[in-house]
Amino acid sequence: YKQRVREMTRRSGGRSLEQVIDKLKAYMPGWKGYFQLAQTPTEFRELDEWLRHRLRTLHLKQWKRGRSMYRELKALGVSGTDATRIASNARRWWRNGYGVLNRALPIAYFDRLGVPRLA
Template sequence: MAPEAVERMKERVRELTRRSAGRSLAQMGKPLGVYLSGWKAYFRLAETPGTFADIDGWVRHRLRAVQLKHWKRGRVGCQLPPLVA
């Protein structure tokens, strides 16, 4: 598998999992799953199991980063201003 193909795949995953996109993990999951399953089907005959394991770990790390960003943000946009007496 060419390193350029892996880099293009990572760039596409970065686009689909932007942390500032304002979408939940569930909303990101469907298009990401479609893209990754198609990518894997295209390269399924490649004899590089280590590459697939590395990519899997990288995608999981990316999704954890998105989830951490959501947890850190909280519900800031929904808060009301404090009452002043």
Template sequence: MAAKPLATYKQRIRQLTLRPGGRSMAEVVEKLRPYVLGWKACFRLSQTPKVRRTLDEWMRHRLRAIQLKHWKRGTTMYRELKALGVPEVVACRVAGNARSYWRNADRLLKTVLTIAYFDRPGAPRLS
């Protein structure tokens, strides 16, 4: 897959998933859905599953960062993670590093906010 369509895709996803947007996760997913599904249909014949999987992981990483931004404070993060059934050690580590949204979204939070978590509000997938 060429570099220009990938760069265009990433730029558009960045626009649709701005963190200070003040929207719920359902609204963010609703905005993403038509673009991602259209992009998937356009490039469905390309034989690059690794590229699509990488883009899919990157998009979920952005969604996790948005979720952390919604929770704002460490105490809220801890409470919400415990409500999801996360072990206390993991909840403490994520909440203790509350302002590092992007870094937290890639490490321990991957085990908590999985693909299934984002399937519930209907987040589209590329792969």
């Protein structure tokens, strides 16, 4: 699952977030249906968290520069201090994908975009 999702959510693919989500919509329901009977709700929840973290880093990578990150984060309602902290570490996508970005791009944001869930 992770290897396949890594291929679909590469940060160097040159695709929009909507295109990536469309690919996930095609893949994830089938995978979930196959493993649906597994007694591992914790694993499914952790895979969901990991996927949203991948999508957050993809979002940061698409904003590219610190100025763009700062502007977009401010538009999402992040405080100036937190937006500056993320924008100043613009090339550390995976690290910036936690913490403040979880509040800026919550689960509800990805639900509105139509990202399927496993859990």
